[in-house]
Amino acid sequence: MTTLDEKISKLESLLSQVPKGTPTYDTIQQSLDELKLERQKAEASAKELEQPPPEPSSSSSHSEDDTAKHPVNNSVFQAIGVIKGQIESELVTNEEGQEKTLLSLVHQGKKYKLKMPGFKFKVLLQEHQKSPHQELYFRVYPYLQFIPKMPPELRFQINGWQLSPYEDMKENEFILRGIWQFIPQYRRPLITVMRNWIEKKKRDYLLERGLDFKGIHVPLLWKDSSVPPFRFNPKADKQGDRYFVEMKAKFIPKLDTFGFVELLSEPTTTFPRHLLSQAKMARIIERRAQRKKKQKESDSSTSKETVVIEND
Incomplete structure (x- = not known):
């Protein structure tokens, strides 16, 4: 199955071979924009559902010194x-x-x-x-x-x-x-x-x-x-x-x-x-x-x- 990234890559390659300002160029550009928007929505949905990963080791700082002493919650x-x-x-x-x-x-x-x-x-x-x-x-x-x-x-x-x-x-x-x-x-x-x-x-x-x-x-x-x-x-x-x-x-x-x-x-x-x-x-x-x-x-x-x- 062709992924969104592959479809976008193919359209971008095709678009580079078509003269700007032509009806064909505008059609391809519109399809490309719609695919990119679809990918953005998918990434945003995945990000909203994503849970934070496990707490890092002490060598990996992720917060201010005054909050690093606290355990990290799962929100x-x-x-x-x-x-x-x-x-x-x-x-x-x-x-x-x-x-x-x-x-x-x-x-x-x-x-x-x-x-x-x-x-x-x-x-x-x-x-x-x-x-x-x-x-x-x-x-x-x-x-x-x-x-x-x-x-x-x-x-x-x-x-x-x-x-x-x-x-x-x-x-x-x-x-x-x-x-x-x-x-x-x-x-x-x-x-x-x-x-x-x-x-x-x-x-x-x-x-x-x-x-x-x-x-x-x-x-x-x-x-x-x-x-x-x-x-x-x-x-x-x-x-x-x-x-x-x-x-x-x-x-x-x-x-x-x-x-x-x-x-x-x-x-x-x-x-x-x-x-x-x-x-x-x-x-x-x-x-x-x-x-x-x-x-x-x-x-x-x-x-x-x-x-x-x-x-x-």
Whole structure:
């Protein structure tokens, strides 16, 4: 049986032999985009069902120093839900004079910027051009975009879309699994969703292409929360606990935030295995190097004192 990858490879090879702008080229390109979208949906479905692998050995760090002492739980980090709306396109010109098409999601009269892979963008743009006012159900990942000297902006990354409602999730329903905490860039507590652990081969592949494993942040209103959000206190000798929470939440468009609905499990101080951003990983490596240096200097000093005593 021919796999999706093989079909895509054959079409890409065929496309390279056909002149651009011809009807044949457009037909092949459309088929190629549809196959790539099918592969993306299959990979996304597999990722959602995937459970984190066994806990690594002590030589393989996967979390901050202050959380590494805790056992790892069997859940995953996640922020996903469904929004109904329509697509709006805009042709803009950048500083170099190049034209670029931007897509936004319009929901209840509000416009949200979108993020998606290139081939998925092409397919959605084609569907929008055929039916400009068609409302669709979008499966999305929410996240706050932080821009210097600008208010934080809620955006969505599109995972998929369809004409009919999703069977597993209701409109404006979201599943949030992450760390309940404050961060310096935002005045209210939120959910921080780290990137789930992946095998070294995939990790190295993504790093080679410049991807940083930063977490995302999702704004949340949780009145009378069952556990306090973590807030770092630079003056305190001991910090409070960070809690990993799993919940259902509802999107509140008027406030560009999400509201707590119900817990899916009890909050815990244990985290699923996850990846670190390059900056955090660099800080951890630097701290370890400093500790080793101090230990080496301490051992050297002790050795010199021993020699002096023996000479006396």
